[in-house]
Amino acid sequence: MxxxxxxxxxxxxxxxxxxxxxxxxxxxxxxxxxxxxxxxxxxxxxxxxxxxxxxxxxxxxxxxxxxxxxxxxTSRHMDSILQVDAHTRSARVQPGVVQDDLNRAAARHGLLFGPDTSTSNRATIGGMIGNNSAGSGSVLYGMTIDHVISLDVVLSDGSRATLAPVDIARVAQHAAADTLEGSLYRRLPALVEAHRAAIGSGFPDYWRRAGGYRLDRLAGSSPFDLARFVVGSEGTLVMISEATVGLVPLPAAKAIAVGHFTSVSGAIAATEDALTFGPSAVELIDKTILDLSRQKLEFAALGSILDGDPGALLFVTFNGDSPAEAAAGVEKLAELWQRHGHGYSTLRATTPAQQGALLRVRSAGLGLLMAASTGTRRPVAFIEDTAVDPARLSDYTARFAAVLRGHGLDAGFYGHCSVGCLHIRPFMDLTKPAEVNTMRAVAEEIRDLVKEFGGANSSEHGDGLARSEFNRHIFGDELYEAMREVKRIFDPDNRLNPGKIVDSPRMTENLR
Ligand SMILES: Cc1cc2nc3c(=O)[nH]c(=O)nc-3n(C[C@H](O)[C@H](O)[C@H](O)COP(=O)(O)OP(=O)(O)OC[C@H]3O[C@@H](n4cnc5c(N)ncnc54)[C@H](O)[C@@H]3O)c2cc1C
Structure with missing residues (x-):
């Protein structure tokens, strides 16, 4: 090297x-x-x-x-933006490019990489592809999987390949090669055929998913698209050395309605009204996070902006071709909320200056929670990105809160209400063996609750060591075995990030 x-x-x-x-x-x-x-x-x-x-x-x-x-x-040296093509609305990047850097380069052409994460000032495009990341704008832009065009990859034997959509008629041509790449095109179509029924019924109904291998995409896709198939594979199938991704037009203007509610349930109940006006994001933060932000100097301005002491805030963002168009969305929503008795006050943030302080608190939500640790008691991530259909979010959240209460756990609530994704991290002390047992019990109860609601156990953060163990339970024996076969086809000797997605250790092993 x-x-x-x-x-x-x-x-x-x-x-x-x-x-x-x-x-x-x-x-x-x-x-x-x-x-x-x-x-x-x-x-x-x-x-x-x-x-x-x-x-x-x-x-x-x-x-x-x-x-x-x-x-x-790959973040140290492989961080070049190789090309931004305004004509095809695409960018060619090395995997270590930081999201904000790509967006700065794309903005010069009036473009944007649609998926976003709260960690956009440091997290990389390779990592987003690895996890199938998505953020507050996913109601408009979907997930990373929807924006990958092609990938240059290194396969598990060290050979190099380019993955891109291939017409079904040309799959046989690719399959003829006596290489590991050729064997992907020989064996994966056969695997999909053999398990077509299980693939059709075994994936959760809800679209926002970052768990398991995406055989559903391969089964449904014509052309045959291995580039998108490996999105979310967490470094277990290929090493990405270059990515071509799609870009979307940068909105000309934004306006934000900040609804003030006395409780989290009140804010969630107001989400449906917000969705009727086509917002680009509907984000929740609760009082736990608000109170934490008040203790930080950088968010001190917030106190003078907010109305009273809300139990929860809902940030609803509207894009527009002009400031007036974006602001109109805010007005319509404020009027509807008032008519339906949702919330007690709506703040209108229509200029970038007004939006700055508010957006900083929203994107700092998880970081603020993480920093709230006292000694060995910290907000632990293991059930922090489940998602259900937003229409069922109220019932789901009530049941989720009851599970936590049943175990005597406190948690901060925040998340992407527009897409039914809640970031809930109970405060726990995992140096105590009893709390490790509680962690497992809660993880299993939430896993079953999500399944009952047809939702996704991971909707953006991925399986890793925290959730892979549950994939057999979530997908069923046949689909899980098919996923193990996927791993063997790409990586016969189990060398690429082993123990993630399939054949993982128990979620309570390897804790810090
Ligand atoms: C405070 C906080 C807030 C967050 N908010 C969000 C959010 O809003 N939305 C969201 O989706 N996520 C969020 N995350 C999770 C995380 O930031 C994202 O998943 C992010 O995209 C990961 O990028 P990374 O560069 O850190 O990837 P890493 O963590 O380094 O890697 C992620 C995965 O990709 C694989 N990978 C990395 N590079 C390659 C490569 N070259 N080839 C193949 N595989 C590769 C890795 O093996 C790993 O499995 C948050 C995390 C934190 C700590």
């Missing part, structure tokens, strides 16, 4: 963690400079029977970037 390789204790210690509750010390950390470096690392590791694990910023919340492996950190 032309990039560095480190195996000193300091580097291994740093890379033993991500933003999750898990920790595993890696064998070494390599910093590839280009696709050939990635391929060389994969080949050498294959020769020595050593696993490899690709990593961007390591902001994953479920433990997917920790493992007993050689970590390939």
């Amino acid at each position: 032309s990039g560095d390789v480190r195996d000193d204790p300091y580097t291994r210690s740093i890379f033993s963690r991500d933003a999750s509750a898990y920790s595993i010390e890696p064998l070494a950390v390599a910093f590839p400079r280009d696709a050939e470096d990635v391929a060389a690392a994969v080949r050498v590791c294959a020769q020595h029977g050593v696993p490899v694990l690709p990593r961007g910023a390591g902001t994953s919340l479920a433990g997917q970037t920790v493992g007993r492996a050689v970590i390939l950190d």
